[in-house]
Amino acid sequence: MKPLKPFHFEVMWLGHDDFNRFINDSWSTQEVLETNLATLQQNIDKWHKSVFGFVEKKKTKLLARLKGIQNSKAYPFSFLCRLECQLQSELESLLRSEELKWF
Template sequence: MRRLRKHLWQYLIALSSLISSPWVVLGDFNATLSHADRQGCSSDSPEHSFQDMVSICGLHDLDYCAPHYTWTCGSRSVHLDRGFCNSRWFEHFLNSLLHHLIRMKSDHRPILLSTNNQVYSLRPHNFKYFAGWSLHRDFKKFVEENWLNSLSISEAIHHFSLVASKWNSDVFGSLGRNKKFLMARIRDVQRCLDRKRTANMVKLEAKLLRELDILLDQEEILWKQKSTG
């Protein structure tokens, strides 16, 4: 594995000599730059050939936010996933920032590069039945209590749309808001786990990740529904 990495470092060095435009490279380098990049490992030594490659290519280690370690296995935590860029990249994307996202089905954190671009949606909101509601544990009971067979079809639909809109706001909530809140809790838990692993915190992380799985399923249904609507 170390020999394969050296081939990669040589390739990147050769590639960098051909690039004069903005350049960024991201991923799991499976190597560390400093002693601080490892915790709980038998060997805390950085890989000098990796350091040499970064120096020879003239690359800068991108700033990041969220926990330092990007890979965790048992009591071991290592900063393996990172991003590098050349000086020309900084000239064009001065506010570049790497986000260490939450771990889910992998022992690695996904990494996301932000260049400070923002996209806003001004689409008006109209009531629509959201198929993802069916994943909520209380939705079946809500339908049974609020679908009025005594009314005509048009009246029943009108009544249900009103109470469903209120239920969506008060109970189901905004997917975006719920996702942001849940991911913030998971980040806090995983920060604690990076410092010290306890059985209770591991169980809490597993519980929150299951909840996030359900929420992401709901989000996927939403986007599929929008794409066909």
């Protein structure tokens, strides 16, 4: 077993729906503590990269889509307004996660 790198807990993980599932799925009562911790760390590292990775890229993409909607000549139509609300919600969630990274 290779040595573990230092583990860094991210507060933003607590706000994500899948976090508890990763804890439960990574833990086995049949294994020793060291093995459980190593498995947990590997799973969380992969999960973190897939869920929270590329935050700046996601934020830039959301902002561009919002700007496109707001500049559209068809903007007042309800489907664009619903899409704008959905994108705003995604952006707010992303910004909250980004803010929690500093704690």
